Amino acid sequence: MLQRFKKYGVQLCFLLLTLSGYAQHIPSERVIAIDDILPYLKTSVQKDLGEVSQTGLALHFRTVFASRYFYDWHETDTRFEEYKRLYPKMETYHTARAQDHLDKFDDSTFWKLPFNYKNGTPINAYGLRHLARQHKMVDIAFLYRYENKNPSYIDYYTSQLASLNNALITSSFETINDGNGVYESFRSGYRILNWLQIHNGYLGEAAYTDKNQLTTIATLLQHAAHLYKNNKEFKPGNHQTRGLSALAMLAIILNDFKDADVWYTHAMSLLEEHLKREINEDGFQFERTIHYHQSDIDNYFYVYQLAQKSNMPVSALWEDKLKSLFTTLTKVAYPDGSAPVLSDDTDTPWAEKNDISGTLTLGYLLFDDPAMGHFAKQAVQPKYLWYLSRNQLEGLKSIKATPPETKSYAFTDTGYYIMREGWKTSDKMLIISAGLDKDKPDHQHGDMLGIQAMANEHVVLPNYQVRYSLDDLELFKNSEVKNVALVDNILQGKDYTSNKGGSGFGKFKSLPEPKVLGWLSNESIDLFIGSHDGFEEKGVTYTRQVISVENDFWIVKDNFYAKEAHIYKQQWQGHYTTENGAELLRSNFSNGSGLDIYQLNKVDRVTTSGKRGKQWSTISKEGEASHSFITVLYPYSTYDTRILETDKNPSLKGWSLHNGSIKILSKGNTSIYFNISKAIIDTINIEIPEGADIMTQVNNQELTITLLSGKKVAIIVTQDGIDTNYTLQPATEVTYKIK
Known part of the structure; x- marks a missing residue:
């Protein structure tokens, strides 16, 4: 009996030891010693390696990186020569960034505020962000090669990495809870991406010792364990995505470790959740x-x-x-x-x-x-x-x-609507922004129903990129610097606040809620109709119509409805001169092409403002409770194809303009009517009791009527005393057989 107990006891001890080995997970709160790496490897890898020295283990992982990283590190030197040949200007770029990091941070730096740059200036949260991401450490790795492989740069990297590991042991690092955590998912993930590139690039260098290499790997393992532990559930946004991306990369490259398969499955599953939701x-x-x-x-x-x-x-x-x-x-x-x-x-x-x-x-x-x-x-x-x-x-x-x-296209979920002529570089394109993300509109600007356009190889109606650290970020994020319509002194973005992290990033507490009323794209017309609630606090209802007229030009009609008078405005980005009062603005570009902004309804004034070398013009109408701007956006390729300033009713690329109390554009068998209640086409009478904007086309004994307005209307078509009744929704059309 005792013998049997001893036998099963030995087996039980072996089983427990085996299970203990499989349950031995890489810790997230400390970096394992390089002499302790072996037990964390998969059993099959341990068997293949056998009794392996530190040198042998480092050699194994050099082989792993050669086959699993993006490129084989053996070709780093030749790839760097190719890099210098292809991108000669990058030496200045990398050198400046590398020197910036070297000048600011000691090799054995602190990782928790408050502390100072090397020159004694206090570091803020924004500065710590750059240290935590380690992106300029990549520039230092480039500087190592530009300066004939100066080994001090490898020492700088390994010392700074070691300083973070020491900070981890003593808990002297910025935490996740304050929003600036050194191990926060985005920063940790960014750091892993950069350290992987640095590590792979140094693998063939004598100064990057076996101990250095294994220390980097042990540090990356701790980072992976931390990412896995702290990203168990879905969290919206790119911060978690960057961390999960890094976790999946480590799981692929360091797949020899027991935890790697679990990391990979988890990271890929949660990344798929981001792909589904975001x-x-x-x-x-x-x-x-x-x-x-x-x-x-x-x-x-x-x-x-x-x-x-x-x-x-x-x-x-x-x-x-x-x-x-x-x-x-x-x-x-x-x-x-x-x-x-x-x-x-x-x-x-x-x-x-x-x-x-x-x-x-x-x-x-x-x-x-x-x-x-x-x-x-x-x-x-x-x-x-x-x-x-x-x-x-x-x-x-x-x-x-x-x-x-793809030509004209609607991103109906995101809310971008594109009117495209074609893919020649001189072709025209206009894009309308009409979406608001319901979960995280943090990065959106005050440009609801705003437009941008390109023609003749130039952006004729621009929007401008921003930078969070610039003090005019709020200005460039909001409606004054967009191609939108405004009321009084109201901007679309409300209650702007900067984040607490010190990066300069800021967001609006509220933005207008858009509603797409209609979208139509066919061989005859591209038409967008939308509204938003941004002016309702002033008692103003607003809609915008955008019409691409046979790829010749665009018409933008801004409609304001209220019980009391307001100042109604249009914002137009660009450098403009007034060619005929406020009714005709002109911008001209380096190749002699240009954009004319031509008002069909009378306006009161135009004012010009600017910042950072950019300008915008504001067209205003005052003293009316309701008003519509009917604006022709007219790109021209050469000076002699512009709108002629002296013509009261100019021809617009073959379209004749009737600019009386009712605005009509006609070309051949096609006419566009604004605010009409009755129209006569040959022997046919068209009646719209409520009034509307329509387009009519006559082809092969068929009359096609397209509703350009933003609400449904009843239309009566009469021929030979016989009435035919239709109800049209916005951006829909009906065809009537001509007798």
Whole structure:
């Protein structure tokens, strides 16, 4: 009996030890000693390695990185030479940023406020953010190579990493609760991405010892464990997404560890939840900006790229949603391949376009889509050279490119409506913003129903990129610096507040709620009709109609209805002169093309304001309870195709203008009527008892009537004494057979 007990006791002890080994999870509150790494490896890896020295373990992980990271570290030197050849200006960029970090922070720095920069100036939360992200440590890694591999830069990196690990032991680091946590998901995830690049780049360097390498790996493991522990549930926004992206990357690269499979499954599942919830059905990232849309693409791209390389599972939904992010950029792009500025775009302050070529080059490499290839470049953006394989870089030498098939398009979930002539660089495009994210409108601007437009290779109606740290962020986020309509002194964005983190970012407590009343796009017309409630506190109801007239020009009609008189305004961005009083504004561009803004109804005045080298004009009408601006936005390619200033009723690219009490534009068999109740076309009478804006077309014994107004109306068509009654909804049409 005793012998049997001893036998089973030995087996039980072995089982407990085995279970203990499998249950041994990497701690999140401390960095494991490099001599203790081995027990955390998968059993199969431990068996393969056997009794391995520190040198042998470091060699194993160098082999792991060579096969699992974005590129094989053995080619770092040759890739750096390629980098210098392709991007000669980057040396100045990296050197300046590296020196900025070196000048500000000791190698063994503090990680909890308050403390000072090296020059004695106190560090604020914004400065700590830059330290926590370690993004300029990447520049120092570049400086290492630019300066003939000065080993002091490797020592600086390893010492600063060690200082964070020491701060972790003593709990002397900024915490998550105050909003500026060093281990907060976004900052930790950003730091991991940067440290992985640095680590891989140093792997072939003698100064980066086996101990240094294993310490970095142990530190990355602690970061992964912390991200896993503190991101169990879905939290909206890009902060968690960046952290989960980093967790998935570590799970792929460091898959030899027992916890890695659990990390990967969890990170991919929660990232899929973000894809489901935060990528709208129309393919736009929920924050409605190009900047955050592209930033999200990066988060998913890094993971997808590594998963493909290591043959790790990726669900079909995950892949489809990722592809839709790239496809969206091809639909929203301007004809010259750039993209409009949409709310908090922050890469290039005051710029009037976004560069999307780098992102779509990645999309082309992932999905081999010629429509993405239309935007792709043979040289990727500098940072992406370090995230692509040699085969992918070779593939950019012969890009398959065809223009997208998409022309006018409605992102109905996100609320962007695009009127597009085509894909030649001289073609025209206009975009209308008519959406408000219900969960997190933090990055939205005061531009509800605002428009932007490009024609003849220039942004003729611009919006401007912003930067959180600039003191005029609130101005550039709000309605004065947008192409919108306003009432009295009301701006759309209300109760602006800056965040407590000190970054300068701020948001509005409230923005107008939009309502899309109609959208129609066919061979004859592009038509958008919308409203918002931003002026209801003043007792004013507001709607905006935007009409693309045969790709010749656009008409914007702003309608205000109230019981008392107000000052009604239109804001137009750009540098304008007044060619015929307030009725005709003109902006002209470097190639001789321009934009005329022509008022069909009388207005009172135009005033001009500006900041940061940008200008805008405000057109005003006073003393009326209700008013409509009927505005022709008229791009011209050369001076002799402009609106002729001296003509009272000028021809608009073949459209004749009747500018009496009723405004009518006619060309051939097509007419556009504003505020009419009766019209006669040949032998046909059209009656609209309530009055409305309509377009009529006669073709092949058929009369087509399109309702351009924002509410449904009854229409009576009479021919030969016979009445035919219709009820039309906004942006719908009816066809009447002519007898």
